[in-house]
Amino acid sequence: MTGTPAPFTADDYTARMRRAARAAGDAGLDGVLIAPGPDLVWLTGYRPPETERLTLLVLRPGEDPALVVPALEAPDAAKAAPMLALRDWTDGTDPYETASDLLGRADRTGRTGGRFGVSDNAWAMHLLGLQNRLPDTAYVALTDALPMLRAVKDAAELQRLAAAGAAADAAYEEIREVRFAGRRENEVAADLAGLLRQFGHSQVDFTIVASGPNGANPHHEAGDRVIERGDMVVLDFGGLKHGYGSDTSRTVHVGEPDAEERRVHDVVRAAQEEGFRAVRPGAACQDVDRAARAVIVEAGYGEYFIHRTGHGIGVTTHEPPYMVEGEERPLVPGMCFSVEPGIYLPGRFGVRIEDIVTVTEDGGRRLNTTEREMAIVE
Incomplete structure (x- = not known):
């Protein structure tokens, strides 16, 4: 059988995230929101536990990628995906407030809110939490918005x-x-x-x-x-x-x-x-x-x-x-x-x-x- 391939690098993941952000812009989206699961692994190499605590990768065209992450998991996230800017939150605080700083701020045209693609396996409780915090935002399933994101392999x-x-x-x-x-x-x-x-x-x-x-x-x-x-x-x-x-x-x-x-x-x-x-x-x-x-x-x-x-x-x-x-x-x-x-x-x-x-x-x-x-x- 073949030997073990070289691991993907931070540069590989950065290129994927930039490609995803550009694709979002081309599709008329203000960004994409990626929950723990296969999309997050493919984009960052980070595989966090899938729990009730909010972990969310935010990709917006022309901006650096950011990861909303529970504080207790931040060290692992920093080690696995050093190219990401981390926005951590602690138990007892509102994680959606932390996320809203990334989603709800004005874009380059001065418009707030926006329309975001969301990975299909995002928890409903997290999406509802974002909607409650940011009622002017709208969301679409990533498979509908960017179905070919991972389809073409290098x-x-x-x-x-x-x-x-x-x-x-x-x-x-x-x-x-x-x-x-x-x-x-x-x-x-x-x-x-x-x-x-x-x-x-x-x-x-x-x-x-x-x-x-x-x-x-x-x-x-x-x-x-x-x-x-x-x-x-x-x-x-x-x-x-x-x-x-x-x-x-x-x-x-x-x-x-x-x-x-x-x-x-x-x-x-x-x-x-x-x-x-x-x-x-x-x-x-x-x-x-x-x-x-x-x-x-x-x-x-x-x-x-x-x-x-x-x-x-x-x-x-x-x-x-x-x-x-x-x-x-x-x-x-x-x-x-x-x-x-x-x-x-x-x-x-x-x-x-x-x-x-x-x-x-x-x-x-x-x-x-x-x-x-x-x-x-x-």
Whole structure:
């Protein structure tokens, strides 16, 4: 596997914050407000505890970034993100007053108040506290205002995503060698989680093992069902390595499949290939969904493909952009997302095949390279 990449620097994070502030201005916002969560980690490298105490990064065009932080956490914040100006507050005081000094002051035109993008995972109590203190301000979800903020990855981010994908591939190659028949789904899922950690994942987010009729539920949680010979088994697993996500799906069969099972798997494999072939700069996100879906519809299984074809991935395993009908945003080099069509036959079985793909200058590149043909397991 690849070695550990060099950590992001204060200059890297400063550049990201400046880019976010400029994007906010271009979108007609007076700034963005970032609560603890993936946006804050991506922008600053700081991962504070997510508690009832207000922590808030304030980015405004043309101004230095500032972090409102509880005083008891200020030393950790200063160490993790030395490029930030800290505005600390102590228990027993009003944190929204501290924040209002950054949000409510007059801008360069003399106007007070303003309209701010807010990270999606901000606590409602904090947003309501700001609204109460600053009734002239307005807020919009960051996914609506700046959906592409983290979507285009640089070379260092692509290196991390590729390493995460390679680790997930290695886990798949190993899991194919374990025994499935006679074991419970959650036992195989535990094997998968162990393999992801063995190959360098610091965090395992999900290990779907959906056997037989459970495979018809795309988000089935591995349970106590005993896997039997003759079962189709959907494997979907991923997590974080070097802070970036993996997510891959393959569908295996315990023993020899019948003709219909082979046909459904072949249809999904062809759909996944067509979705991948649709990836190119300038194509709309929905074009990827349309290309994959058309294969499944033509084969007569359209009603059994019940989810979008893909989702973005980065410091989280689900983020914009989304490969779904109605998303006309163009693909640009550096975007990374899944291509994962599926067919789900209720009460019988399901098939899903998923790769993470990045947009290149002339097409797309898979970050998962394990074979997509049906694997036979014991």
